[in-house]
Amino acid sequence: MKNNHEFSREHLLFLKSQRRSTVFVNTMRMTILIAFLLIWELLARYSVIDSFLMSSPTRVASTIKNLIVADNLWIHVGTTLFETVAGFLIATALGTAVAVALWWSESLRKICEPYLIVLNSLPKIALGPIIIVWFGSGIKSIIFMAIIITVIVTVITMQNAFLSTDKGKIMLLKSMGATKLQILSKLVIPSSLKSFISCLKINVGMAWIGSIMGEYLTSRQGIGYLIVYGGQVFKLDLVMASTFILCLLAGAMYALVALLEKVLIKEK
Numbered sequence: 001m002k003n004n005h006e007f008s009r010e011h012l013l014f015l016k017s018q019r020r021s022t023v024f025v026n027t028m029r030m031t032i033l034i035a036f037l038l039i040w041e042l043l044a045r046y047s048v049i050d051s052f053l054m055s056s057p058t059r060v061a062s063t064i065k066n067l068i069v070a071d072n073l074w075i076h077v078g079t080t081l082f083e084t085v086a087g088f089l090i091a092t093a094l095g096t097a098v099a100v101a102l103w104w105s106e107s108l109r110k111i112c113e114p115y116l117i118v119l120n121s122l123p124k125i126a127l128g129p130i131i132i133v134w135f136g137s138g139i140k141s142i143i144f145m146a147i148i149i150t151v152i153v154t155v156i157t158m159q160n161a162f163l164s165t166d167k168g169k170i171m172l173l174k175s176m177g178a179t180k181l182q183i184l185s186k187l188v189i190p191s192s193l194k195s196f197i198s199c200l201k202i203n204v205g206m207a208w209i210g211s212i213m214g215e216y217l218t219s220r221q222g223i224g225y226l227i228v229y230g231g232q233v234f235k236l237d238l239v240m241a242s243t244f245i246l247c248l249l250a251g252a253m254y255a256l257v258a259l260l261e262k263v264l265i266k267e268k
Contacts, residue, residue: 055240063241073245080211080222081249083139087146088207088253092200094147095154102155103162103188104180120152124210128217137218145217146210150203157202161195162188197261204254212246223249 037057043049044056051059067073102109124145131148135141165188173183215224223246230238 053236055237059237060241060244063237064245067241076222076226076242077245077249079139079219080215080224080246083142083214083222084146084207084211084249084253086143087150087210088203090143091147091150091207092154092203095151096158096196098151098155099158099162100184102159103184109159116152116155120156124149125213125217128213131214132218141218142211142214142222145214146207149210149213150206153202153206154199157195157199158192161192161199164195165191194265197257197265200257200260201254204250204257208246208250208253 040054041057044051044054044059064073067076102112127148128145131141131144135144169187169191170183173187178186211222212224212227215222216228219225219228223242226242227239227246230236230242
């Protein structure tokens with residue numbers, strides 16, 4: 001491992017500047033969050049806003065505590081997390097496989113392209129009643145909803161990434177006798193890694209949208225169910241608490257993808 005004497009003074013100053021920048025950004029993020037929660041609490045406490053309609057941080061915290069005490073929270077969190085992760089993984093794998101097939105066959109790509117555009121523009125919520133009839137009222141329907149919302153985006157994103165591979169490098173490999181499979185594995189997929197990570201980041205949000213949308217339509221447990229139930233019985237504290245939990249879960253899932261990005265794509 002290199003010690004400080006092996007680095008130039010300019011490089012050490014640059015590293016120090018980077019660390020300061022990181023600390024500053026993280027500090028500002030926390031400051032903005034704390035300020036937002038504090039202002040929200042004060043506005044609710046002094047009746048500037050209606051705490052019944054807008055809730056408050058303390059009421060949200062109390063609602064979450066009650067859910068934990070009642071042993072209900074982890075059931076709902078586990079259900080939604082399972083649906084989302086399952087939809088995320090299946091859609092990502094399926095979408096990437098389809099994108100590979102479309103890259104492999106130009107004729108297939110030309111045939112399927114109009115259908116992909118139509119499916120991508122179709123409001124998936126319109127398929128809700130059909131999905132319920134096909135898969136029943138339960139987890140299968142919700143996972144399928146997450147899949148259909150996520151998979152088309154994956155196909156389009158990865159297909160564009162594969163097609164944007166340097167044509168000169170492809171021709172070079174062909175001139176050296178490389179097969180199509182070798183070109184795919186040695187050039188196309190590695191050069192599309194950054195696009196794949198970006199696709200994963202997009203898919204995190206899409207999968208959460210799909211699972212919550214599915215729970216809106218058909219569910220008796222889950223974060224989406226808590227939001228719908230809270231709205232129906234005017235327990236808006238429950239709605240806000242569920243939304244807060246949803247933000248934490250989505251943020252944690254995004255952080256895992258960001259961690260994967262650091263592992264797979266090392267800065268040069």
